[in-house]
Amino acid sequence: MSFVPAVVPSSKKTEPAWWFVFRDDKLLVELTGEAATIPCAIDLESLHLRPVRKQYLGTLNGRRCYSAELAPDDSTPEGMTFRGLRQLFGRLDENLFSVAGRAVQIMNWDQTHQYCGRCGSSTEPKPNERAKVCPQCGLINFPRISPAVIVAVLKGDRILLTHARRFRPRLYSVIAGFVEPGETLEECVRREIKEEVGIEVKNIRYFGSQSWPFPNSLMLAFTADYASGKITIDKTEIIDAGWFQANNLPSIPDKISISRCLLDWFVETHQ
Ligand SMILES: [Zn+2]
Numbered sequence: 001m002s003f004v005p006a007v008v009p010s011s012k013k014t015e016p017a018w019w020f021v022f023r024d025d026k027l028l029v030e031l032t033g034e035a036a037t038i039p040c041a042i043d044l045e046s047l048h049l050r051p052v053r054k055q056y057l058g059t060l061n062g063r064r065c066y067s068a069e070l071a072p073d074d075s076t077p078e079g080m081t082f083r084g085l086r087q088l089f090g091r092l093d094e095n096l097f098s099v100a101g102r103a104v105q106i107m108n109w110d111q112t113h114q115y116c117g118r119c120g121s122s123t124e125p126k127p128n129e130r131a132k133v134c135p136q137c138g139l140i141n142f143p144r145i146s147p148a149v150i151v152a153v154l155k156g157d158r159i160l161l162t163h164a165r166r167f168r169p170r171l172y173s174v175i176a177g178f179v180e181p182g183e184t185l186e187e188c189v190r191r192e193i194k195e196e197v198g199i200e201v202k203n204i205r206y207f208g209s210q211s212w213p214f215p216n217s218l219m220l221a222f223t224a225d226y227a228s229g230k231i232t233i234d235k236t237e238i239i240d241a242g243w244f245q246a247n248n249l250p251s252i253p254d255k256i257s258i259s260r261c262l263l264d265w266f267v268e269t270h271q
Helices: 094-112 185-197 258-269
Strands: 003-005 017-023 026-032 035-037 053-060 063-069 081-083 146-155 158-164 175-178 200-212 217-228 238-245
Touching: 003 094, 017 094, 026 094, 053 094, 063 094, 094 200, 146 185, 146 200, 146 258, 158 185, 175 185, 185 200, 185 217, 185 238, 200 258, 217 258
Parallel strands: 017 063, 146 217
Antiparallel strands: 003 053, 017 026, 026 035, 026 081, 053 063, 146 158, 146 175, 158 238, 200 217
């Protein structure tokens, strides 16, 4: 994908742009059977929409992209509908889906940072930067991204999977958790595993990352090897945990997530 982020549009406004329009965090799309697409227009007036706020995102293959926020009681343009982002995975073009993930986060950040968190004054956009500055006290706010680790723990030919209380019935996945302030990623990996299942790991290796806009996470995936200890589940977050072989996996997460990438990698390399 050639998405180039920017804060100020450089190309001509006479060309149509992609509009990522949200109402209550749901994206405005046009559906044709199973396939969904994003409105492409010169401006929102031509779609009879009057957003509360709009944000320039950058260009996708040279075409301008904007996010926009509608009032909760705004009507839906004829022939279009609002859908949650997760529902659009696999139905929207991959590049547009990826930009939609940026769009919802920037739209939400703009909405929730209209006032300074320190002195309460109205904030202003910082010129040429994705940031808001308080003209009274100088506080600068950047879009917030919350890093989280996700870890495949291996023991020989088996992988550690847990069933968390928040999961749908019978779904098992790898361990995940948010990074705490002051913590390194490796410390976070060790802590989360220790807290959730009571074991120690070694050989922590980076696997890959994924932006996870539900609502504003950055998933950092790792693999690790079992070192010592017996599985002891914490019972508050985790209901069950165990070691599984590649040919005997329980119900696992959908294709959308990096946890599934970790599991697909495990199956490919441990069959
Ligand atoms: Zn302030």
